[in-house]
Amino acid sequence: MKRVKTTMGLLAIASCLAVPALASADEAFGNVDNGRKIFQEGKGDVPACQSCHRLDGLGDDSQGTPRLAYQVDSYIFKQLKDFEANRRTDDTMFAMNDVAKGLSEQDKRDVAAYVHTLKTPYLGSDLEQLKKDGVEVGEPYKGKMIVEYGAPDHGVPACKSCHGFHGRSAGRMYPAIVGQNYVYLKHELESFRNGYRKYGTKTLSKDELANKEDNERVNDYMGQMRAVAGHLTDEDIKNIAAFLTVAKPNTPGNPRTPGRL
Numbered sequence: 001m002k003r004v005k006t007t008m009g010l011l012a013i014a015s016c017l018a019v020p021a022l023a024s025a026d027e028a029f030g031n032v033d034n035g036r037k038i039f040q041e042g043k044g045d046v047p048a049c050q051s052c053h054r055l056d057g058l059g060d061d062s063q064g065t066p067r068l069a070y071q072v073d074s075y076i077f078k079q080l081k082d083f084e085a086n087r088r089t090d091d092t093m094f095a096m097n098d099v100a101k102g103l104s105e106q107d108k109r110d111v112a113a114y115v116h117t118l119k120t121p122y123l124g125s126d127l128e129q130l131k132k133d134g135v136e137v138g139e140p141y142k143g144k145m146i147v148e149y150g151a152p153d154h155g156v157p158a159c160k161s162c163h164g165f166h167g168r169s170a171g172r173m174y175p176a177i178v179g180q181n182y183v184y185l186k187h188e189l190e191s192f193r194n195g196y197r198k199y200g201t202k203t204l205s206k207d208e209l210a211n212k213e214d215n216e217r218v219n220d221y222m223g224q225m226r227a228v229a230g231h232l233t234d235e236d237i238k239n240i241a242a243f244l245t246v247a248k249p250n251t252p253g254n255p256r257t258p259g260r261l
Helices: 002-011 032-041 073-084 096-101 105-116 127-132 140-149 182-199 206-211 221-229 234-246
Strands: none
Touching (some): 073 096, 073 105, 127 182, 127 234, 140 234, 182 234
């Protein structure tokens, strides 16, 4: 049993980073001031990030855009690099691939450093409003069971084995998913599942990437998220997204949110 649990934990519900580790958690990742300017004002033909992700970095369920506030800087940097190289396709707003191509590598680092400083409260999505708007919403209490314990009966490990307590991240290795927007979480989990069904966990060639259809996400390191999402049911996905969007990153016994993720 111990070996099974360990194996499931290693599968990892995450997209591990293919970027070099920094010397320490306190080492500067980029120029925050330049990142703020790009986020709020844009640069050249690149529009301001806030136009889709909002000034506070909380994103927007109506647009399907993710919360960026408090996100792990190295994760943001990797996603921008992947958008630039078309290893990931923006099939929601159809803008991020062009945006990433318009930013230099240092610009990407600066934006990543800035969004990590946005300590906006973990508000998450308004699930009741989403229901009124006709969105199918899962049950947070059911999602909590999967996040904390997994679903061993159909091969799903606990989300917290890589993303930490309530998905608040684990250093610079895995992204924060707590307080993330429901619509975005649901879409990405479905995209990882679609990527698994078509490609499994292999690394795609340039030709395969060029011919990849929308809503197939395959830029996760070693196919970790695809391997996990491939076992998720539709109900699992809705329930996980419902719990994570309303979850808090701190425990009742420790009300202090970690100073740096």
